[in-house]
Amino acid sequence: MQILRVDSSPQVPSVSRQLSGELVAELTRHEPGCQVVHRDLGKEPLAHLSHQSVVSIRTPETSTPEQKAVRVLSDSLIDELEAADLLVIGSPMYNFGITSQLKVWFDHVLRAGRTFHYAPEGPIGLLSGKRAVLVMTRGGVHSNGPARLRDHQEPHLRTLLAFVGIGNVSVILAEGLGMGAESQQRGLAAARSAIGRWVADESQQRVAGSAAPSRA
Ligand SMILES: Cc1cc2nc3c(=O)[nH]c(=O)nc-3n(C[C@H](O)[C@H](O)[C@H](O)COP(=O)(O)O)c2cc1C
Numbered sequence: 001m002q003i004l005r006v007d008s009s010p011q012v013p014s015v016s017r018q019l020s021g022e023l024v025a026e027l028t029r030h031e032p033g034c035q036v037v038h039r040d041l042g043k044e045p046l047a048h049l050s051h052q053s054v055v056s057i058r059t060p061e062t063s064t065p066e067q068k069a070v071r072v073l074s075d076s077l078i079d080e081l082e083a084a085d086l087l088v089i090g091s092p093m094y095n096f097g098i099t100s101q102l103k104v105w106f107d108h109v110l111r112a113g114r115t116f117h118y119a120p121e122g123p124i125g126l127l128s129g130k131r132a133v134l135v136m137t138r139g140g141v142h143s144n145g146p147a148r149l150r151d152h153q154e155p156h157l158r159t160l161l162a163f164v165g166i167g168n169v170s171v172i173l174a175e176g177l178g179m180g181a182e183s184q185q186r187g188l189a190a191a192r193s194a195i196g197r198w199v200a201d202e203s204q205q206r207v208a209g210s211a212a213p214s215r216a
Contacts, residue, residue, distance in 0.1 A: 019192075053070040090135045105197070
């Protein structure tokens, strides 16, 4: 299995980076054959979009060296995503949504003709068959109660992924991390047990899949 791990916290250390790392480490412990590519958008941020880079991403006929460099970067980010069976995204909630670092990555990889295309019936995602795990961290609690309406992180991530054809999405949530030590411990413990369950389920499915009789 090929894993693409994308982290997007500008902070170091970071809870989402720590938890996405724990998930990938646990998974590779169970599945030693996994290959992992790590794209850390917090430590090595992509430049925000400019007129030049929008032209480069949207039109293949790039002319200036700057445009060509952006096109090459966008191509290589898409290649990484295309090669992956599983996408693990470490995403802190910033101002009710995703960080700008992660948004820019999506701006580079959502490209007509590569990851989706426009059909007469509407846009069609071209990356079906892949799965994603969202490792999301939050200072407050947005999974229930009135603050749920302010959660533009999970719906946005699901929309972006579904747009490129990735509808099989699991969630690991660590929230309430900024609401005192007890709440933080609870949030982290809940996330870690969700990681344990997810990896155990994943391994069981693999064993069941490899034990299933093959059809001629
Ligand atoms: C600029 C900024 C904006 C934030 N906005 C929110 C928010 O809207 N809702 C929330 O619950 N937490 C918010 N937080 C708290 C972070 O989501 C929380 O600290 C999280 O653990 C950060 O993950 P990280 O350690 O991986 O960066 C914000 C933090 C920062 C620095």
